Amino acid sequence: MKRVLPGFGISLGFTLLYLSFIVLIPLAALLVFTVDNGWETFWNALNDPRVFAAFRLSFTASFIAALINGIFGLLIAWVLVRYSFPGKRIMDGMIDLPFALPTAVAGIALTSLYTESGWIGSLLAPLGIQVAFTPLGVTIALTFIGLPFVVRMVEPVLKTIQQEQEEASALLGASSFQTFRKIIFPVLAPALLTGMTLAFARALGEYGSVVFIAGNMPMRTEIVPLLIMTKLEQFDYGGATAIALVMLILSFALLLLVNAFQWVLMRKLGQRRIT
Template identity: 60%
Template sequence: MLNVKKNSLFPGFGLSLGYTIVYLSIIVLIPLSAIILKTTSLTLSAFIDVIASPRVLASFRLSFGMALVAGLINAFFGLLLAWALVRYSFIGKNLIDALVDLPFALPTAVTGIALTALYSKNGWIGSHLEPLGIKIAFTPWGILIALIFIGLPFVVRTVQPILEEIELELEEAAASLGASRLQTFRKVILPILLPALLTGFALAFARGVGEYGSVIFIAGNIPMVSEITPLMIITKLEQYDYVGATAIASVMLLISLCLLFTINGLQSWTAKRTGRVR
């Protein structure tokens, strides 16, 4: 049975649910269904030929692999940054807190151009790395840098509110029982933060998989080397191969949904295990 609260601010559960379903259908479900329906116009052999070509497979490995690595890096450093912003007071704290949201505000093209200018062989950073044999721009490493840049705010802004709610008395109680700082963090703090940390990772990963604007400038778009899947879709569209583009998009959609459902299930399991039922 549905548990509907009475005297809520917006009465009318049936009407509210109806508007919700209609809105989600128009904004999300119908466009996604159109991708699947367009793909079904391909025969199975033609579909496999499109998605199994070496160039497309290389783009899948690059897009999902780099998004996964960037998400893991952001989960670690985003947690450190959120911890510093919540637990410490220092000069410039408000400025750093505001800069965290900069990737949200910057147009993706501006981000890509700025990173390319920094990490190209003539850039401020790239000019120092080039003599060492380290090349960032126009390589997969450049893609990783761009995905880390755009994904960091998702982790910080997801973990930060939960960290602010954790009472210091929990840490003091653990310390009084003889727990070390590492044990306190691992057994008391981390279980509370883990669902939020997984959420931030999932958001950063999802944004990284579909990112286009900030990546194409620094990637170099070299086939089989630094060509991302969204660019493959754009290339198919420019060639008027709409069915091929939707075939690649449908595979990307399916893989993304499977990964996100897995992460969501892990979040729910973690929340129940720690007593923070969602």
């Protein structure tokens, strides 16, 4: 049979070549450059309270943003798939705005909204809630840019779930919560976890939308990507590559852990369908 695509060997060769130039070689160069600078430079760059504070803020805010997007992204996907209402197409298109909108524009817009003189910030200020130039503002910015990942991952899976299964569950006496927990959520869980992981990964490396609303105060609202840029501007290339390498290792470890957990969920789901 004549194949449209080339054979396995040549396809695999081009795949490895492309991945090497785009992903593997740049990452390997980062490791080599760090080693060339010496481990003493590496440890000195990391043994800084400012670096620890930046890592703590970046990972904490990214994790919280991913959880928020997991909850509300699932809700939005459910509404878009299960209901028909005026303006549905417009709402569906608005979900992708964080993808298309330049991150700097998003950062300026969020900052203007959440400062004490902004539309939302002026309402929160009398309550003693400050968003702009605080870790809360960083979390909101990361939530903004990560929402589409969850919605777009959950939507296709939700469309494949046949409502007859939910009706059968209801006829057997299950409540709405039991139907969702035992019938719907196990199917959605892998896609939801993937979307949250993508949102978390995107948030870790986000710079443009955060740098304006964060205020960039060391030890308080300074994120890791901004700290790396600061090191580069100071010609501290050893410190910048050391921080970037740690960021790479931690991110890869977390993504690997999540992928392993996702594989376990998919395996359990497959065994459940067989039985």
